[in-house]
Amino acid sequence: MAKGISQRFWGKLVHLLVLATFTILLAFPFYWMLITSFKQNLDLYTMENNPFLFNAKPTLDHVKFLFTETRFVRWLGNTAFVGVVVVAITLLLAVPAAYSLARLSGRWGERLGIGIFLTYLVPPTLLFIPLSRVVAYLGLQDSLWALILVYPTFTVPFSIWLLMSFFKSIPKELEDAAMVDGLTRFGAFVKLMIPISVSGILTVVIFTFTLVTQEFVYALTFISSESNQMIGTGIPIFLVRGDVYYWGALMAACLIASLPIAFMYNLFLDRFIAGFTVGAVK
Amino acid sequence: MAVVQSKIRSISAAQSPLLGATMFSPAILYILLLVGGPFFLAIFYAFSDARIGNAEMHFVGLENFRSILQSPSFRIAIRNSFIFTIGSQIVVIVGSSILAISLEKPFRGRGLIRFLILLPWVAPIALGAIGWKWILDSIYSVITWVLVAVHIYKPFSAPMWLGEPRLAIASVLLVHSWRLMPFSTVILLAGRTAIPKDIPEAAAVDGAGFWRTELQIVIPMMWSIISVAVLFGLIFTFTDMTVVYILTAGGPFDSTQTLPSLAFALGIQGSDLAAGAAISLFLVPLLVIIAYFMLRVAHRAEVN
Amino acid sequence: MAVVETRDLTKVFKEGQLGAVNHVNLETREGEFLVFLGPSGSGKTTLLRMIAGLETPTSGEILIGGQVVNDLSPRERRIAMVFQSYALYPHLSVYKNIAFPLKAQNVKKELHKERVEWAASLLGIAALLDRKPRELSGGERQRVALARAIVREPAVFLLDEPLSNLDAKLRASAREELERFHRRVGTTTIYVTHDQVEAMAMGDRVMVLNKGVVRQLGTPTDVYDNPADTFVATFLGSPPMNLAELGDLIVGFRPEHFQPAPTITDPAVPFRFKVENIEYLGSEWIVSGTLVGGKLEGKKVFSRLSSAQNLQLGGMYDFAVPQSHLKFFDRSSEKRVEPRAVSWQ
Numbered sequence: 001m002a003k004g005i006s007q008r009f010w011g012k013l014v015h016l017l018v019l020a021t022f023t024i025l026l027a028f029p030f031y032w033m034l035i036t037s038f039k040q041n042l043d044l045y046t047m048e049n050n051p052f053l054f055n056a057k058p059t060l061d062h063v064k065f066l067f068t069e070t071r072f073v074r075w076l077g078n079t080a081f082v083g084v085v086v087v088a089i090t091l092l093l094a095v096p097a098a099y100s101l102a103r104l105s106g107r108w109g110e111r112l113g114i115g116i117f118l119t120y121l122v123p124p125t126l127l128f129i130p131l132s133r134v135v136a137y138l139g140l141q142d143s144l145w146a147l148i149l150v151y152p153t154f155t156v157p158f159s160i161w162l163l164m165s166f167f168k169s170i171p172k173e174l175e176d177a178a179m180v181d182g183l184t185r186f187g188a189f190v191k192l193m194i195p196i197s198v199s200g201i202l203t204v205v206i207f208t209f210t211l212v213t214q215e216f217v218y219a220l221t222f223i224s225s226e227s228n229q230m231i232g233t234g235i236p237i238f239l240v241r242g243d244v245y246y247w248g249a250l251m252a253a254c255l256i257a258s259l260p261i262a263f264m265y266n267l268f269l270d271r272f273i274a275g276f277t278v279g280a281v282k
Numbered sequence: 283m284a285v286v287q288s289k290i291r292s293i294s295a296a297q298s299p300l301l302g303a304t305m306f307s308p309a310i311l312y313i314l315l316l317v318g319g320p321f322f323l324a325i326f327y328a329f330s331d332a333r334i335g336n337a338e339m340h341f342v343g344l345e346n347f348r349s350i351l352q353s354p355s356f357r358i359a360i361r362n363s364f365i366f367t368i369g370s371q372i373v374v375i376v377g378s379s380i381l382a383i384s385l386e387k388p389f390r391g392r393g394l395i396r397f398l399i400l401l402p403w404v405a406p407i408a409l410g411a412i413g414w415k416w417i418l419d420s421i422y423s424v425i426t427w428v429l430v431a432v433h434i435y436k437p438f439s440a441p442m443w444l445g446e447p448r449l450a451i452a453s454v455l456l457v458h459s460w461r462l463m464p465f466s467t468v469i470l471l472a473g474r475t476a477i478p479k480d481i482p483e484a485a486a487v488d489g490a491g492f493w494r495t496e497l498q499i500v501i502p503m504m505w506s507i508i509s510v511a512v513l514f515g516l517i518f519t520f521t522d523m524t525v526v527y528i529l530t531a532g533g534p535f536d537s538t539q540t541l542p543s544l545a546f547a548l549g550i551q552g553s554d555l556a557a558g559a560a561i562s563l564f565l566v567p568l569l570v571i572i573a574y575f576m577l578r579v580a581h582r583a584e585v586n
Numbered sequence: 587m588a589v590v591e592t593r594d595l596t597k598v599f600k601e602g603q604l605g606a607v608n609h610v611n612l613e614t615r616e617g618e619f620l621v622f623l624g625p626s627g628s629g630k631t632t633l634l635r636m637i638a639g640l641e642t643p644t645s646g647e648i649l650i651g652g653q654v655v656n657d658l659s660p661r662e663r664r665i666a667m668v669f670q671s672y673a674l675y676p677h678l679s680v681y682k683n684i685a686f687p688l689k690a691q692n693v694k695k696e697l698h699k700e701r702v703e704w705a706a707s708l709l710g711i712a713a714l715l716d717r718k719p720r721e722l723s724g725g726e727r728q729r730v731a732l733a734r735a736i737v738r739e740p741a742v743f744l745l746d747e748p749l750s751n752l753d754a755k756l757r758a759s760a761r762e763e764l765e766r767f768h769r770r771v772g773t774t775t776i777y778v779t780h781d782q783v784e785a786m787a788m789g790d791r792v793m794v795l796n797k798g799v800v801r802q803l804g805t806p807t808d809v810y811d812n813p814a815d816t817f818v819a820t821f822l823g824s825p826p827m828n829l830a831e832l833g834d835l836i837v838g839f840r841p842e843h844f845q846p847a848p849t850i851t852d853p854a855v856p857f858r859f860k861v862e863n864i865e866y867l868g869s870e871w872i873v874s875g876t877l878v879g880g881k882l883e884g885k886k887v888f889s890r891l892s893s894a895q896n897l898q899l900g901g902m903y904d905f906a907v908p909q910s911h912l913k914f915f916d917r918s919s920e921k922r923v924e925p926r927a928v929s930w931q
Contacts (some may be wrong), residue, residue, distance in 0.1 A: 015384055018380060018381070018384045019384050019385075019395060022377070022380075022381050022384070022399065022463075023395055023398050023399060025460070026398065026399050026401065026402050026460065026463060026464065027398040027399070027401055028417075029402070029410060029413035029414055029417060029460075030401050030405070030413065032413060032416070032417055032424065033413050033416075036416065044422065045422065047421070047422065047427075047437070050427075050431075051422075051424045051427050052424075092308070093308050093309040093312055094309060096304075096305035096306065096308070096309075097305060097306035097308070097309035097310070099305060100301070100302040100303075100305035100306045101302075101306055103302075109302075112306065112310070114577065114580070116309070116310075116313065117576075118573055118576075118577075119313050119317045119318075121517060121569055121572065121573050121576070122317055122321060122569070123517070123521035123542075123565065123569070124521075125521045125522070125523050125541075125542035125545060125546070125562060125565065126321070126324060126521070126562045126563070126565050126566070126569075127317065127320045127321065127324065128546070128549075128550075128562075129324055129327060129545065129549045129550075129555055129558045129559045129562060130319075130320040130321075130323035130324045130326075130327060130559065131316075131320050132334070132549075132550065132555070133323070133327075133332070133555065134319075134320065134323075136334075149316070150316065152312060152316075153312075153313065153316045153317050156309055156312065156313065157313065160309060185301055186301055210404065213406055214405075214406040214407060216406070216407060216408050216523075216524040216527075217523060217524070217542075217546070220527075220546075221546075221550055231406070232406040232407075232408045232409065233408065235408070235409060235412065236408050236409075236411075236412055236528055245416075247416055247419075247422075250412060250416070251412075251413065251416060253409075254405075254409040254410075254412055254413055257405075257406060257409055258401070258404070258405035258406065258409050258410070261404055261405065261406070262397070262400065262401055262404045262405060265400065265404040266396070266397050266400060266404070269396075269400070269468065270472075273468055273469055273472045
C-alpha cells in the first residue's frame with residue numbers, strides 16, 4: 001500500500017529484527033548441538049575458551065564414539081521397528097474407521113468422531129501407571145511390544161480425526177458413480193477411496209512416525225534394559241555414565257535423531273495444522 | 283435415471299449400518315480397551331494400596347488422597363503445574379502472535395526460517411531438553427560464559443541455572459515456552475492466512491491503521507484458531523513430565539516438581555502405584571475443562 | 587465529489603514482461619458513473635486498486651480532486667471501495683460494519699448513530715442493523731457494503747465487480763438499485779466489470795481495456811455504434827459483431843443489422859445466407875450460418891431476428907446489411923477507418 005519511503009524502511013528493519021531474534025532464540029540450541037558435537041573435549045571443558053569458536057580442531061571423535069561404543073545404532077533400529085509396526089496398526093485401525101465415520105455417519109458418526117477426538121486429550125501421564133501394571137501382567141515389561149501395543153492409543157485418535165476431514169472433502173458423487181458402475185460400497189472404498197487418499201494416508205504415516213519418535217513417558221516406564229531403548233529415552237538415560245555426561249556424544253546423538261524428523265514434519269506441516277484446527281479453519 | 287438412483291439408495295441402505303459398524307469397531311474397541319480401561323484402572327488404583335511387584339491389592343478408601351494433600355511436595359507440584367502451564371502460555375501467545383505477523387507475507391528465505399523456527403517442536407522433546415541442559419550447565423553454560431565475558435558476573439560466581447530453585451523454575455518455564463512457540467505460531471499463521479485478503483484491505487480503505495485492524499478485525503476473526511492453539515498448548519504443557527525429568531529431575535529439592543513428574547517419581551521410581559495414580563488423577567479436572575472448551579470451539583465452527 | 591485523473595499510469599508486476607496497466611491516461615467527469623470494462627487480465631481491477639491506494643504504481647501519477655495522491659494511504663484519499671466479495675466484517679453486526687469507518691476516522695461516538703441510520707435508510711436496510719453478515723442474502727450484503735461506503739461521504743466511489751457474486755435473476759434488480767443509488771447520491775463512481783451488458787446499462791461513459799491498454803473511452807453509444815477497433819467491436823454486443831477480412835480491410839456488421847433482404851429498405855449489401863443453427867430465446871431468435879458466394883464465402887455469421895418462423899435449417903436465404911451500418915477496420919492496426927467502397931464478389 002502507498003506509504004512514505006522512510007516508513008517502509010523502518011518497517012522492514014523492525015521486521016528483520018523480529019525475525020532474527022525469534023529465529024536465533026528458537027534455533028540456537030540446535031546450532032549449539034551442532035558445534036558441541038564436533039568440538040574436542042579439551043576445548044569443551046576448558047572454561048576460558050570462547051565457546052563460540054573452535055579453539056582446537058573440529059573432531060569426529062564424538063560421532064565415532066556414538067556409533068561404535070554406545071547402543072545408539074541399536075536404539076535407532078528399535079525406534080524404526082516400533083515406528084513401522086505402529087504405523088501399520090494405526091493405518092489398519094484408523095483408515096476404515098475414519099471412512100465409515102465420514103461417510104456412513106449421520107448423528108452417530110458425529111458423536112463418535114468427537115468422542116474419539118476427546119480420547120486424544122487423555123494424556124500418557126495419566127494412563128502410564130495403570131498401563132505399567134497391564135504391561136507387567138501381559139509379560140511385556142522391557143519389551144518393544146509393550147510400546148507397540150500402547151502407542152496406537154494416541155496415534156489412532158488423531159489419525160482418525162485427520163482422515164475424517166480428509167475423506168469428507170472428497171465428493172460423494174465419486175463413490176456413487178463407482179457404485180453405479182457396479183462396485184459394492186466396500187469395493188468402492190478399497191478400489192477408489194484409498195488410491196485417491198494416498199496423500200492423506202501418507203500424512204498419517206509421517207505423523208504417526210514422528211509421534212512414535214517423540215514419545216517419552218511410555219518408553220521410559222516400560223523399557224528398562226539398555227539394548228531395548230528407544231531413541232528418545234536411550235540418549236538421556238544411557239549416554240550418561242554414572243554422573244558423567246558425555247556432552248559431545250550426547251549432542252551429536254540429539255542432532256542426528258532430531259533432524260530427519262524435522263525434515264519430514266516440515267514437508268507435511270500444512271496437513272498437521274488442518275488436523276489440529278478441527279475445522280475451525282475452513 | 284430413477285432406476286439408477288433407487289439402486290444406489292438400496293445399496294447404501296442395505297450395506298451401510300453393518301459395514302460402517304464393522305469398519306469402525308476395531309478402532310473403537312481398541313480405544314475402549316487401552317484408554318477407557320486403564321483410565322478406570324487409574325481411578326481404582328488411587329483408592330488402593332497397589333505397589334509395583336506386588337500382586338496383592340487392597341481397598342484403602344481416601345487414604346492416598348489424604349496423605350498426598352498433606353505432603354508439601356504435592357502442593358509445590360500443583361503450584362508448579364499451574365505456573366509452568368499458564369506462564370508458558372502467556373509467553374507463547376505474545377511471542378507467537380508477533381512471529382505469525384512477521385511470517386505472514388512471503389519473503390526470500392521464508393521456507394528456511396520456517397524450518398528453523400519449527401525445530402523446538404518437531405525434535406523429540408527429551409532431546410531438545412538435553413540440549414538446554416547443556417546450555418544451562420552449572421559450569422560450562424554458554425549463557426554463563428557470555429555474562430562473564432561482558433562482566434555482569436565474575437568468573438565462578440554466576441548463578442546455577444538449574445541448581446537454584448527460583449532459577450530452575452524459570453529455566454523450566456523457558457524450555458516449555460521454547461518448545462511450544464513453533465506450534466502456536468504455525469497454527470496462528472494458518473488462521474491469519476485463512477482471512478480473505480480483501481478484509482484487511484477494506485479496513486484500510488475504511489481508514490483503520492495497523493493496530494486497529496489487528497485488534498478490532500483480524501484477531502476477533504481468528505478467535506476459534508487462537509482458542510485451539512491455547513487449549514492444545516495448555517494440555518501439552520500441563521501433562522508433560524519430560525522437560526522437568528530431563529532438566530532437573532524435579533529438583534533442586536522437589537522445587538520444580540509438577541503433577542506428572544511427581545506421579546512418575548512416586549509411582550514408578552518409588553514403586554507406589556497407588557500414590558502415583560492418585561496424583562495423576564488431579565490432571566483430570568483441568569482436562570475436562572479444556573475438553574469442554576474444545577467442544578464449544580468445534581461446535582461454533584460447525585455452526586458458522 | 588472529485589475528479590479522478592491518471593497520467594501515464596503503469597504497473598508492471600514482473601520485470602521484462604508487459605505491464606498489467608500500461609500508460610493509462612484518464613480523467614473522470616464530476617459525478618459521472620464511469621465503467622472500466624474488459625476481460626479478465628485486462629488490468630481494470632489493478633487500475634482500480636491503484637486509484638484506491640492498494641497497489642503502488644510502477645510509474646505515472648494519480649490525482650484525486652486535483653491533488654497528486656501517489657504517496658497517500660487509502661484512508662487519506664477520501665475514497666470508498668466496494669469489493670467483489672463485499673468484504674463485510676463477519677464478526678460485526680450490520681450496524682457495527684457501517685459504523686466502522688466512522689470509528690476508524692475518529693468521528694465522535696455521538697454522531698455514529700445518526701450517520702449509520704442515514705446510510706442504512708438510504709439503502710433500505712434499516713431493519714437489518716442488528717443482523718450479522720452471514721444471515722443476509724447476497725443483495726442485502728451488497729447494500730450493507732454500499733452503506734458502509736457512503737457513510738463517510740467519500741469523494742469517489744470505487745466498485746470492483748459487485749454484481750458478479752449474485753444470481754443472474756438478482757443481478758438485474760441489484761443493478762437497477764445501483765443506478766438509482768448513484769442518481770440519488772451523485773458521487774463520482776468508477777465501476778469495474780467484465781460484463782458488457784452492465785457497462786452499457788449503467789455507465790455514463792465506458793472505458794474499454796485490454797491487456798492494460800485503453801482501447802476506447804466514450805459513452806455507451808460511442809463504444810457500441812462507433813467502436814474504435816476490432817477488440818471493442820467484438821467485446822460489446824452479444825453475439826459479437828460479425829467480422830470478415832476483405833483485402834487489406836476488416837469489415838464488420840452487428841447481428842441485429844444482418845436481416846432478411848426483403849425487410850430492408852435502405853441501400854444495403856446483399857448476401858446469400860445458409861442457415862445452420864436456430865436458437866429461440868423467447869424475446870428474439872439467434873440464427874447462425876455461413877455466407878455463400880462472393881468474397882466472404884464460407885464465413886460464419888450471426889443474425890438477431892425478432893421473428894424467424896420462416897427460416898429452415900439448411901435453407902438458403904437472401905439477407906442484407908444496410909450500408910450505413912457497415913464498419914471498416916484497417917487489417918494490420920485493427921483500428922477503425924472511414925467507410926470505403928469495396929467489392930464483395
